[in-house]
Amino acid sequence: MKSKKETVYDFIKQSTDSGKPLEGVSTQYLARRLEMQRSNVSSILNELVKEGAIDKTDGRPVLYRIPSVSAAGTEKSCFSELIGNAGSLKGAVQLAKAAILYPGYSLPVLITGPEGSGKREFAKLISRFAQESNVTEQNPPFITFNCSLYAEKQQKAGLELFGISSSKEEDALSCLQRANGGILFIDRLEYLDADTRIRIMDLSKNIMKHDIILICSIGEEGNHSLIEMCSISFPVKIQLTPLEIRPLQERFGLICRFFTNEAVRCGRTLSISSEIMTCLLLYQCRQNISQLKNDMKLGCATAYARDYQRKNTQLELLLSDFPFYVRSGYLELKGKREDLKKTIRDGYTYLFTPNEEIKTRYQRSTPKPANIYEWIDKRTGELKNRGLEAVEINTLISIDIEHEFQEYSRGLGSHIINREQLALMTNPHLIELVTEFINGAVQKFDRIYSQSLFYGLCLHLDSAIKHSNRSRKLNGSQILETAESHKREYAYCTNFIARLEQEFNLSLPVDEAVFLTMFLCKGGELPDTPKPVLLIIMHGSHGAASLSEVVSSLSGTQVWAYDIPLEQALNVTYEGLRSLILKINQGKGVFALYDMGSVSQLLDMLEQETGIPVQGIEIPITALALDISRKLLLNSDMEETASWAIQNYHADRKNRKKGGDVIITLCMSGEGGAILVKTYLEKTLKTSCPEIIPLAISRKKELLLEIDELRRHCRILCIISSYDPQIVGISYIPISEVLECSESDLPARLNLTPESAFPPEGSLTTNDYDVIFDHLKEQSTQIDINRLKPKLLKAISHMETASVNDMTKDIKIGLLVHIFCCIQHLTEGRELPVNIYAPEIIERNPELYQAVKESMQDIERTFGITFSDTENANVISIIKRSRKG
Numbered sequence: 017m018k019s020k021k022e023t024v025y026d027f028i029k030q031s032t033d034s035g036k037p038l039e040g041v042s043t044q045y046l047a048r049r050l051e052m053q054r055s056n057v058s059s060i061l062n063e064l065v066k067e068g069a070i071d072k073t074d075g076r077p078v079l080y081r082i083p084s085v086s087a088a089g090t091e092k093s094c095f096s097e098l099i100g101n102a103g104s105l106k107g108a109v110q111l112a113k114a115a116i117l118y119p120g121y122s123l124p125v126l127i128t129g130p131e132g133s134g135k136r137e138f139a140k141l142i143s144r145f146a147q148e149s150n151v152t153e154q155n156p157p158f159i160t161f162n163c164s165l166y167a168e169k170q171q172k173a174g175l176e177l178f179g180i181s182s183s184k185e186e187d188a189l190s191c192l193q194r195a196n197g198g199i200l201f202i203d204r205l206e207y208l209d210a211d212t213r214i215r216i217m218d219l220s221k222n223i224m225k226h227d228i229i230l231i232c233s234i235g236e237e238g239n240h241s242l243i244e245m246c247s248i249s250f251p252v253k254i255q256l257t258p259l260e261i262r263p264l265q266e267r268f269g270l271i272c273r274f275f276t277n278e279a280v281r282c283g284r285t286l287s288i289s290s291e292i293m294t295c296l297l298l299y300q301c302r303q304n305i306s307q308l309k310n311d312m313k314l315g316c317a318t319a320y321a322r323d324y325q326r327k328n329t330q331l332e333l334l335l336s337d338f339p340f341y342v343r344s345g346y347l348e349l350k351g352k353r354e355d356l357k358k359t360i361r362d363g364y365t366y367l368f369t370p371n372e373e374i375k376t377r378y379q380r381s382t383p384k385p386a387n388i389y390e391w392i393d394k395r396t397g398e399l400k401n402r403g404l405e406a407v408e409i410n411t412l413i414s415i416d417i418e419h420e421f422q423e424y425s426r427g428l429g430s431h432i433i434n435r436e437q438l439a440l441m442t443n444p445h446l447i448e449l450v451t452e453f454i455n456g457a458v459q460k461f462d463r464i465y466s467q468s469l470f471y472g473l474c475l476h477l478d479s480a481i482k483h484s485n486r487s488r489k490l491n492g493s494q495i496l497e498t499a500e501s502h503k504r505e506y507a508y509c510t511n512f513i514a515r516l517e518q519e520f521n522l523s524l525p526v527d528e529a530v531f532l533t534m535f536l537c538k539g540g541e542l543p544d545t546p547k548p549v550l551l552i553i554m555h556g557s558h559g560a561a562s563l564s565e566v567v568s569s570l571s572g573t574q575v576w577a578y579d580i581p582l583e584q585a586l587n588v589t590y591e592g593l594r595s596l597i598l599k600i601n602q603g604k605g606v607f608a609l610y611d612m613g614s615v616s617q618l619l620d621m622l623e624q625e626t627g628i629p630v631q632g633i634e635i636p637i638t639a640l641a642l643d644i645s646r647k648l649l650l651n652s653d654m655e656e657t658a659s660w661a662i663q664n665y666h667a668d669r670k671n672r673k674k675g676g677d678v679i680i681t682l683c684m685s686g687e688g689g690a691i692l693v694k695t696y697l698e699k700t701l702k703t704s705c706p707e708i709i710p711l712a713i714s715r716k717k718e719l720l721l722e723i724d725e726l727r728r729h730c731r732i733l734c735i736i737s738s739y740d741p742q743i744v745g746i747s748y749i750p751i752s753e754v755l756e757c758s759e760s761d762l763p764a765r766l767n768l769t770p771e772s773a774f775p776p777e778g779s780l781t782t783n784d785y786d787v788i789f790d791h792l793k794e795q796s797t798q799i800d801i802n803r804l805k806p807k808l809l810k811a812i813s814h815m816e817t818a819s820v821n822d823m824t825k826d827i828k829i830g831l832l833v834h835i836f837c838c839i840q841h842l843t844e845g846r847e848l849p850v851n852i853y854a855p856e857i858i859e860r861n862p863e864l865y866q867a868v869k870e871s872m873q874d875i876e877r878t879f880g881i882t883f884s885d886t887e888n889a890n891v892i893s894i895i896k897r898s899r900k901g
Contacts, residue, residue: 023050024060028070029082040072040079043624055605055629062627066102078624094144099269104262104598107625108138108254115252116146116229124220124230128243129256132306135233136160136203138256143199146229156198161191163207170209177202178215192219195228202232205246206239213242217249240588255591259304261598264297264352264359267308271296272366272374274309278316279368286316286368287332293360295335298352299345311342330367335399355602388424388476388531389486421534428472438471442478449519450474453512457536458745460508464724465536467742473535477516480531484522490530498530506533548631549600551576553593553610555638576600580613590618597622597630605629611638677706678730679766680723682737683834692792692833693736693751697766700759706733706768733767738830738894750826751833755788788829792836798843799836799879807878808832811871815895818867823895830894835875842881854889861892868892 027050028041043061047054061080064070071083095101095109115123125142127135146152166173179190191200202216216232223230232250234243247253259267271293279286292315301307318337335343349356360366367375392413399409438447454470457463480486499506509532513524552567554560557579564577578596580589597606605628608619616632623630647657679697681690690710698705707730711722719741726732734747736754747767757765793801812831816823823831858865868891872883 020052020056021060021063024052024057025064025069028080040081042079044620046080055623055631058623058627059629065627093148094141098138098141099273100257100262100266103266104257108256111252111254112138112142113145116142116149116151121224122146122151122229123251124223124232124249126243126246126250126253127231127233127256128236128253129233130236130258130304132301132304133256133258134305135256136201138254139199139201139203139231139233142229142231143201146199152198152229157195158199158201159191159195160201160203163202163204167207170212173208174212174215177212192226192228197227199229199231202230205232205234206242213246217246220249244585244587257598258595259301259308261595264355267297268293268359270305270308271312272368274312275316275366275368276372276374278313279370280372282316282320282331283370284320284329284331285370287330288366288368289333289335290360290362290364290366292333292335292338293366294349294356295338295342295345297345297356297359298348299342300348311339314339315342388421389483391420391424392490421531428475438474442474443481445519446478446481447474449512449516450477454744457505457508461505461536462724462727463536464720464727464746465744466720467744469535470744473532476531476535477528480524480528481516481520481522484524486525490527495526495530498533502533502537505536506530509533509536547602548604548607548629549574549576549602551578551596551600551606551608553578553580553608553615555580555582555611555613557581559611559638586614586618590621593618594622594626597628598626601626601628605631608632609635612636676730677733677768678726679706679708679733680726680735681708681710682719682735682739682741683710683830683837692837693754696755697736697762700762701766701768738826738833750824750829752825752829755829788832792833799840803878804836804839804875807874808835811835811875814871815864815867815891818864818871827894831891834890834894838883838887839875839879839881842883843879854886857889857892858885861896864892864895865889868895 024046027046043054043058046052046061047057050057061070061072065072065080068083070080073079073081093113095112098105098109100106101109112125115125127138129135140158143152143156143158147154147156161177163173166176175190177191191202205213205216208216219226220230220232232246234246236243243253275286275288296308296312301311315333315338316331319331319333322337323331356362361376364376364378367373367377369375395413396409399413435447450470450473454465454473458465506529510529512532513529516522517524550567550573552560552564552575554563554577560577560579564575567575576596578593600606608615608630610616610619610632612634616634619630619632622628644657648654681693681697683690694708694710697708709726711719720743723732723735723743723746732746734749735741735743736749736751738751740748740750742748749765753765754762789801789805792799812823812828815831816828865888868888869883872888876882
């Protein structure tokens with residue numbers, strides 16, 4: 017069966033490889049013809065473009081086509097040296113090539129961009145490309161005219177540029193004359209007066225009369241109206257991207273290039289720690305590439321002067337060698353840690369040699385600290401050795417502490433299976449106190465907490481009590497920030513610390529109240545993975561900003577805003593949205609809510625240009641308010657106006673019941689298994705069935721957030737799944753007990769009536785599966801259940817043998833339902849969710865991975881399907897959740 021990617025590629029090939037090839041096909045056309053979501057098609061198209069399998073046009077709408085032989089075989093040009101030539105600057109490179117290769121004469125080019133973004137260097141690359149393409153002679157004149165030098169000498173500027181001299185001396189010739197046969201680059205056009213700019217625009221319009229290539233540049237800061245005016249005269253406008261919104265990988269490439277150049281210049285190998293790399297990647301360069309380059313030069317020069325007398329072949333740079341604002345890059349770490357992991361390797365030293373080689377070396381040989389206190393001591397020592405002052409050390413530790421605490425708290429309770437094991441490791445009285453503490457937090461803060469967090473909190477407090485003579489580790493600002501950000505939780509934890517001191521007759525440092533607060537608010541869960549971001553777009557001055565501030569405050573997550581002034585031109589809105597979307601995208605796309613107007617078309621264009629998935633929904637609050645205000649002016653009857661508004665604007669929404677009882681069914685991936693259990697319960701319980709909510713969440717953090725939200729509005733009777741999610745205060749019922757329970761006993765087992773006794777867990781035989789397969793047969797008309805049953809049972813048996821330990825009955829049933837749902841999705845051609853952690857899961861379980869693949873082969877052959885590594889990883893995850901396994 018073809019993948020969606022292959023389907024899209026084959027369709028484009030058929031459309032553009034015919035006798036009369038089309039110019040290309042659009043995203044909208046592909047989505048309609050292939051009956052796919054436009055966002056999915058757009059994502060696939062961008063992947064194919066990156067792989068070089070297809071080309072896309074620069075116009076509107078963007079068209080995609082199979083590249084011609086000549087295009088595919090084009091040799092590399094000087095632009096291949098440009099970092100970002102296939103990324104953020106790809107469009108700029110394509111426009112530059114098009115301008116130079118234009119038939120008859122090269123088109124004038126206007127380069128815009130913020131200060132220090134590389135406009136002058138880009139102009140030089142255009143000149144080199146003109147030579148490579150034989151548009152100019154080899155080594156043509158490249159005349160640069162820097163307008164900023166003539167800000168106070170406007171008359172002289174005009175004379176230097178256009179003046180005609182009778183002298184035969186070259187120095188007396190104008191720039192226009194000296195550039196004959198080559199390139200005239202007029203830099204910083206905004207510094208010239210209006211008359212001189214008009215003459216340059218006239219030159220641009222009549223460029224075919226001169227044997228030159230004209231390139232001009234304008235800085236973007238405060239010059240939007242000038243850029244818009246000049247764009248009329250320049251057929252090609254190239255906009256260079258600010259450094260802050262370019263991908264980190266491109267910035268890393270620039271850093272490596274600059275360090276390599278400095279290593280060659282000083283004749284020594286430069287040793288750069290991952291901390292320095294982090295700061296250089298994240299600090300704010302207001303003057304973009306030029307500032308980054310100069311700051312790196314300063315750091316290298318400072319280190320060279322410090323180490324000059326030693327004459328070592330290797331020069332180690334310290335954080336203290338760089339300006340303080342470079343070190344402040346750590347302040348940006350919190351929201352960019354995941355992107356950073358994809359760019360540099362934490363704990364490694366980067367070596368840049370004079371022979372232009374780049375090497376890495378692992379810099380940490382000491383064992384991982386046993387607890388959070390040891391980590392603080394170790395980190396303090398490391399930063400002291402790197403030449404930082406105490407104030408800077410405290411700042412950096414306060415930034416890192418939250419991430420390190422998540423790692424620490426998550427690892428604490430992960431190896432504890434139950435309370436009996438916990439009791440062997442900690443004080444039983446302490447377990448009672450922490451149980452009371454957590455139950456109180458559940459009621460007081462209306463949150464749910466995982467069992468592993470409870471175990472971890474017990475172990476942490478046990479260690480804190482045993483080492484109560486420790487001095488304070490956190491600085492005052494960290495304590496104050498926690499107390500201010502989480503006032504209620506901090507006060508609750510402070511009271512609990514006072515009780516612990518009384519119960520165990522000791523004194524604990526104030527740090528412990530901070531750590532307990534972090535346990536309640538942030539502890540024990542996986543670090544955030546990149547997610548789609550929310551963007552609110554509204555017309556007016558502060559509407560979107562105010563709304564995003566409210567939503568951010570209530571949700572605890574960052575929501576972005578873009579306000580559109582009513583008089584703002586459409587092209588300015590487009591550029592503003594483009595810059596913002598490039599800046600806020602975390603790799604998973606942007607979800608936009610907008611009030612009215614042509615925002616929808618702008619979002620479509622932005623998605624096609626940037627390659628970033630953008631989903632937009634119109635919430636017509638502005639249009640609604642405008643129409644209601646007009647209605648009320650014409651008719652003051654509020655009931656009639658309300659009826660009209662509901663009829664024209666109100667859309668029915670499927671809301672979950674509020675205040676009622678609910679049952680949650682869980683599965684590992686997709687909602688197939690959870691929906692099957694829901695269907696079974698609805699059929700069996702009939703009229704007595706409460707609302708059943710199927711969830712498809714395998715990551716613990718997302719599961720806790722979803723259940724926490726449900727718990728605010730409903731009473732959760734139980735969670736039904738093949739594995740115990742271990743959530744404090746919510747009953748877990750294995751899926752096997754539900755399917756084996758008789759129809760008369762099922763309501764009691766689900767807490768719909770006074771609770772009945774748990775049925776004993778016995779061994780699972782082939783007959784025990786009959787009820788499950790009977791239900792599956794009712795759910796699918798395409799799959800032959802009689803053929804599937806023996807093969808599926810055989811596959812599960814093979815997996816159990818390979819997993820060494822016996823699987824629980826619940827795990828076996830969970831596997832059965834999960835694999836059936838996967839088969840059903842694949843045979844129907846539906847897309848399965850992608851598990852981004854699949855490579856990691858497979859790498860940690862190589863033998864089990866091979867066993868799972870072998871177990872699936874007979875099923876794959878029988879039903880003509882192929883299980884991807886994502887599905888194999890999901891199966892491994894289900895097996896690993898076995899209590900016995």
